[in-house]
Amino acid sequence: MAKTTLSKLVPFNIEAPEMPDSMTKKGGFITLFFIAGTLSGVMLSGFGWLANLIVYLVQEFNVESINATQIANVVHGCINLLPILGAIIADSFLGSFHVAAISSFLSLLGMILLILTARLSSLKPPPCEIGSSFCRAPSKLQYVVLYLSITTASAGLGGSRYTLATLGANQLDKPKDKDTFFNWFFFAVNASGIISSTAIVYVEDSISWALGYTICLAANFIALAVFLAGQRFSRCDKPKGSPFTGLLRVVVAAVRKRKVVLSSRNEDYYHEHCETSKVFEPSSDENRRRHRSDGLIARPWKLCSLEQVENLRTVIRLVPIWSSGIFLITPVAIQSSIAVTQALSMDRHLGSNFKIPAASIIVVILVSSSFFVALFDRFVFPTWQKLTGRPLTLLQRIGIGHVIIVLSMAISAMVESKRLKTIHDNKLEALPGAIAPMQVWWLFPQLVVIGIGDALHFPGQTALYYHEFPASLRSIATALVSLVVGIAFYVSTALVDLIRRLTGWLPGNINSGRLDNLYWILVTAGTLNFMYFLVCAKLYKCRNIEKEVDANSSFDI
Structure with a gap:
């Protein structure tokens, strides 16, 4: 299907949106201290239990090593898929700040449940001796509590990581400053992973699982407290709608207008220029046919721009x-x-x-x-x-x-x-x-x-x-x-x-x-x-x- 079939459009004047007060009076480098503190705490907590999950399943819940590996793969998959869901929710409904706050709180709840599984003997099977073939499997209740704790902690870790990156970039105005922020963002993630995979994992293996998870809980709690304290300084972006909407409109318009006769005139198609907020308008007849009395688009799901198609x-x-x-x-x-x-x-x-x-x-x-x-x-x-x-x-x-x-x-x-x-x-x-x-x-x-x-x-x-x-x-x-x-x-x-x-x-x-x-x-x-x-x-x-x-x-x- 020719791309011009997809782009019969409605001409209308676009005015540059006014910058909300929350985006002009707040933000700046002072907010990055709060975001960096939050990111470090959440990553220390998340990597602290995630890096040692296989060992925890094998040693404390008598799960076979390959099965423990499979469970860990599923958990890693969920954590890496959730950022997309978090981005969509932030853009469409809640904004980055609220998604990051909710995710950090979920991570906190997950750590509390994990501490319970490590501390209470009733929530895990009796230990299995090395070399023994008689190892008792966890009960259904023990599995439920274990999986609930892992699921909650995973949702918190996956939902907060890239949302904090977006929120941090939104606090800065210059592209160069944003590039610098992203460099330090990934450095903080890697540094947290190294500390968690060594110090916290050592505590879990050599001293106590409950103590290791308690350290993760403390890091998560401090991170959430720091994040909420920085709200007064932060730009809280407002939801702008899902970016997938424009792509979906192209598909819908392509199906609905597959029989439209094409025009050879470039001016019959709408060219949206977001940078300059200008449009190319066809004839006045086209304007009259495609505008409502209030000047808005008549059918946004039937009409799309060449830029959306591209x-x-x-x-x-x-x-x-x-x-x-x-x-x-x-x-x-x-x-x-x-x-x-x-x-x-x-x-x-x-x-x-x-x-x-x-x-x-x-x-x-x-x-x-x-x-x-x-x-x-x-x-x-x-x-x-x-x-x-x-x-x-x-x-x-x-x-x-x-x-x-x-x-x-x-x-x-x-x-x-x-x-x-x-x-x-x-x-x-x-x-x-x-x-x-x-x-x-x-x-x-x-x-x-x-x-x-x-x-x-x-x-x-x-x-x-x-x-x-x-x-x-x-x-x-x-x-x-x-x-x-x-x-x-x-x-x-x-x-x-x-x-x-x-x-x-x-x-x-x-x-x-x-x-x-x-x-x-x-x-x-x-x-x-x-x-x-x-x-x-x-x-x-x-x-x-x-x-x-x-x-x-x-x-x-």
């Missing part, structure tokens, strides 16, 4: 590249969860008295990713441009990230093969929970390589969507990466479940399984997905709609 076409053109990201992150999602179960069956002692918590192994990815993001930005990319005379494009960065992630899966397969050989040589495969005489350091190389891949493809995808998406969809564009991660966790859960049903590679006791075969499947799937990405990247032509980049800048799509 916005929808841009979104559709990006879908193939976006979809390749799902199968790029799926192996990472599987690896992040299974690495914890692998660490549980390996020697984690550092010296004679200290034992590395299994969940803390994931912090290697965070540290690696943070280090290589800085290294690429300050050294590798500028050096590449000096040597070649042109910058490394965003699509090239994403493609290299694909290759590195596939490489990490190959390393994972070889390390797991060695771990299983050690298990079989010591005849430990029949003992659930048996520890292989193999240091946990063997897992570090694959996790470091994953961090390198993340440092390339995550920023690359975010920048690509931000610069290519229409200006009206920028907030959704930055959340698309989170949506990819959420879907990837669900895909990883389905893939692992499918392999469990079709093969005997993933039993409850991974020491008697063939986890290395799963990694080789991921290598094959990742290679095919990389080929798919190359085709999509070759066919995709960047719009370069972002005009704010300086002409002399080295930025390139």
Whole structure:
């Protein structure tokens, strides 16, 4: 269907909206202290229980390791899908401030329930001895309380994270200040994740689960108090309606006007220019036919602008590249969860008295990713441009990230093969929970390589969507990466479940399984997905709609 069919429009004069008082008299850098405090507290609390969830399910609720991995994948998926829902609710109904406040409160309730499951013996089954085959499963009531606490805490963490990013950016006026804020936003998220995955996880593993969760509760409570204290300084944006409405109107208009005779005159179509708030108006006859007496649009769901049509076409053109990201992150999602179960069956002692918590192994990815993001930005990319005379494009960065992630899966397969050989040589495969005489350091190389891949493809995808998406969809564009991660966790859960049903590679006791075969499947799937990405990247032509980049800048799509 020709795009002009979709864009028969109603001409009307657009007046620039007045800036509300709340957006002019408040805001500024003073509000960022409150937002940073809130973000740090919420992330410390959220990562504090999320990073150690698999261990908690295995050790305290007698859940089999693979089942615990599947539950953790579902939880990660929910947390990464919720930012999209939070953005829609904030834009359409409540505003960013209220969504962030409600989410922080839900996170607080979830932590209270988790503390109860850890402290009250009636809310969890009796402990299971290592190597024993007689482990009592949780009762229905215990499962209900556990899942309710996880669901509530997940809703709070997922709903607040990117909403706080939007709220923080809204406090600033200059684009450069907003860019600086986003840099520090992601730094705060990573720093909170590192602290939670080490200090809080250590308290949970070595001292008490209840004490660790109480620390998370205290951090969450302080975060909510700081956030509410900053309300008097903050710009509380008013709901403006869902950005998806304009896209949906194009689809509805296309169906309803599929038989409309096209006009060859450009002036017969409405060209909306939001930057200048001007329109091109057709003849007075057209005005009389398409205006009501009060000057408003007669049928907004039957009429749309050329710009709305082009916005929808841009979104559709990006879908193939976006979809390749799902199968790029799926192996990472599987690896992040299974690495914890692998660490549980390996020697984690550092010296004679200290034992590395299994969940803390994931912090290697965070540290690696943070280090290589800085290294690429300050050294590798500028050096590449000096040597070649042109910058490394965003699509090239994403493609290299694909290759590195596939490489990490190959390393994972070889390390797991060695771990299983050690298990079989010591005849430990029949003992659930048996520890292989193999240091946990063997897992570090694959996790470091994953961090390198993340440092390339995550920023690359975010920048690509931000610069290519229409200006009206920028907030959704930055959340698309989170949506990819959420879907990837669900895909990883389905893939692992499918392999469990079709093969005997993933039993409850991974020491008697063939986890290395799963990694080789991921290598094959990742290679095919990389080929798919190359085709999509070759066919995709960047719009370069972002005009704010300086002409002399080295930025390139």
